[in-house]
Amino acid sequence: MPASIEAQINAIYRNESRRVRATLIRLLKDFDLAEEATQDAFAAALQQWPTDGVPNNPRAWLVSTGRFKAIDHVRRRARFQTALMDIADALEAAISDSEEWDEDRLEDDQLRLIFTCCHPSLAPEAQLALTLREVCGLTTEAIARAFLTTPSTLAQRIVRAKHKIRDAKIPYEIPSRSELPARLDAVLQVIYLVFNEGYSASSGNELIRQELAQEAIRLGRLVAELLPEAEALGLLALMLIQDSRHHARLDAQGDLIRLEDQDRTLWNREQIAEGAALIQRALPTGEAHSYCIQAAIALLHAEAPHFAETDWREIAGFYDLLLRINPSPIVELNRAVAIAMRDGPAAGLALIDALLARGQLNDYHLAHAARAELLQQLGEQPAAITAFETALSLTQQATEQRFLQRRLALLK
Template sequence: MPARIEALINSLYRSESRRVLASLIRLLKDFDLAEEATQEAFTAALHQWPHEGVPQNPRAWLVSTGRFKAIDQLRRRARFQTTLDDVVDELEEAISDGEDWDEQLFADDQLRLIFTCCHPSLAPEAQLALTLREVCGLTTEAIARAFLTTPSTLAQRIVRAKAKIRDANIPYEIPGREQLPERLSAVLRVIYLVFNEGYSASSGENLIRHDLTLEAIRLGRLLVQLMPEPEAQGLLALMLIQQARAAARQDEQGDLIRLEDQDRRLWNHAQIAEGSALIRQAFNRGGAGIYSVQAAIAAVHGESPSFAQTDWHEIVGLYDLLLRLTPSPIVELNRAVAVAMRDGPASGLSLIEALAERGHLKDYYLFHAARADLLQQLGQLDAAQQAYRLALALTEQAAEQRFLQRRLTALGAG
């Protein structure tokens, strides 16, 4: 096989496989069958494209091939289970070739899939697990780490969620406008999780997974077009402003660059301006929700000409508002860091130590990293070293590990 075509198919698998899967779930109305069909379609591409050439529309070819592979499989099964004949006939008759190749359907398929995975009849943890697995393609192991559970337990949760969708005939569709408000919260949460996994990957060599951040932003744009509610605008604004800093967050070796050390000339200021405009729209419409407030905090950073000129008074005030909306130890930690910037490291450290006394965030590496940084600023170097070691032991992200190891080395604890 020519190396060029193999590289192209591998690239398409990374960028398009989840979209192909979403379209096949729409067409086949069966998660497991669609997953098998997706794999068979890419396998067929590996065998056929080197001889027949790359099709003009590779994604449409993969979807169409996957559907016919699934129909062939169902026909083979129908020899032993005659009730499948009707299913095959329905699949062949209900969907025209023209619809298969409709780009607008492709564009909306992942949003349809998210609404299906976030259906209110599914438990919240099942909604998140299923969406991260099916829409984002995260491994069962990675999702299990996020849920602080075992891969086998997580796998069972996903299997049960798929069975519930099948047995309850949950529709694979974007709900009608009258149903959207009650369904919006779960969808926003899932898109936010997708973005976060891309913006700061939970494990692996790469700090940023641009495929996930860009996909989350694309889904966020689709959602705002469908339902321009303040919190949908706020989430899109938050993702745009955060992702605008991507080019400055890593050096050429892939190592982490802290916010205060980033070259702000590398930031996408047009994207920051777009996000800031969305925030203003959201707040003008009474949208002081959790995503809008987080977006406002990001906008203060994004619009500051330098780290030294950041308005920490405004940021602390926004964190106060966020804490009222969603009391959380992580929000308290972020507020403590902002207080340290406004009032000095001792003030921030006292807030962090109060969190520790309540037993919060002991397994959260950023808690120990933030505490270590403030201890270092206060000259408590032995305690800072110990906190950095704890943070290092708790993260599985390679870029974060290298960053923390450099901090330890700088303290003479290499």
């Protein structure tokens, strides 16, 4: 196989496989059958494209091929279970070529899938787990780590959610406008989780999975167009501003560059300006939503000409507000860092120590890394080394591991 064709297929798999699977889930109305059909479609591409060339619309080709592969698969099984022949006939009759090749419909299929996975009849933890697996393509092991549970327990949760969708005949569709507000929070939370996994991967060799971050932004735009409420606009603004820095976050070797050391000329000013405009649209509603506040904090970082000119007093004030409306240990940790920048490392360290003393975030590597940085600033080198070592033992991410190892080497 020509190397260029193989590289193209690998790139299409990275960027399009989740969308292909989402469309096949809608068409086939079966998660597992759609997963198998997606793999079969890419296997067919590996065989045919080196000879025939890459089609003009690879995604539509893959959807069409996957659909026929699935129907063939069901027909083969029908030899042993005659009831499946009716299912195969129904699948073939229900899918028209015009629907299959409708680009607008294909574009919206991931959003349809998110709304399906976030249906209110599913438990909240099942909604998140199923979406991260089916929309993001995260492994069961990675999701289990995020949920602090075992892969087997997480897998059972996902299987039960799929069966619920099938047995309750939950439709693969974007709900009506009257139903959207009740479903919005769960969908926004899932899109934010998708973005976070792209912005800072929970495990693996690559810290940034840009294709996931871009997909989350694309989905965020669709939701903001469907329902331009303050929280949807705020989330889109937050993602745009955070993503604006991605070219400056890693060096040529793929190692992490801290915010204070980043080359700010590499930040995408168009995305920052778009995020600022979205915040201005959201603020007049008079409602203080979590995503809007986080976006405002991100904007203060983005608009500072230099790290030394960051308005930490304003940022700490926003964290005070965020803690009141969305109390969580992560918000407390970020607030502690902001207060350390405003009032000195001892003030921030006291807050982090109190947080850890309550038994919260003891297994969160960034809490120990932040504590280590403050201890180092206070000249407490042995304690800083211990804290860095704890952080290193807790992270599953190769880029962060290298960063913490460098910090430890400097101290030692």
